[in-house]
Amino acid sequence: MVAVTNKSTSAAQSELTNAGYNVATVGTGSKVVQQLPVAGQTALNGSRVLLLTNGAMTMPDVSGWSKSDVLKLAQITGKKFKLKGSGYASAQSIKAGALIPDTGGTITFTAQ
Numbered sequence: 001m002v003a004v005t006n007k008s009t010s011a012a013q014s015e016l017t018n019a020g021y022n023v024a025t026v027g028t029g030s031k032v033v034q035q036l037p038v039a040g041q042t043a044l045n046g047s048r049v050l051l052l053t054n055g056a057m058t059m060p061d062v063s064g065w066s067k068s069d070v071l072k073l074a075q076i077t078g079k080k081f082k083l084k085g086s087g088y089a090s091a092q093s094i095k096a097g098a099l100i101p102d103t104g105g106t107i108t109f110t111a112q
Contacts, residue, residue: 089111
């Protein structure tokens with residue numbers, strides 16, 4: 001995995017997409033402050049890479065995400081997540097694009 005932290009969000013997205021990764025961005029900022037998987041880790045072509053920006057944390061659309069991708073989202077945001085069911089995510093308690101609350105509560109994802 002290449003390092004894209006401290007790059008502009010658009011440059012990081014382009015670089016990772018061109019390298020064959022599925023990129024999801026968390027936040028409204030113009031600069032990447034954290035990435036998962038981290039630089040140097042092995043990641044398969046087509047796997048999901050999460051980018052956290054320096055802006056307000058916003059919820060991506062997790063439809064079709066695997067449990068491991070949802071767990072990466074929990075890790076990068078530091079929020080409490082609950083996954084109901086098994087399989088791939090089909091619903092989420094916070095709409096895509098909405099701000100992720102700073103305090104308390106658990107974000108729920110339903111999988112089928």
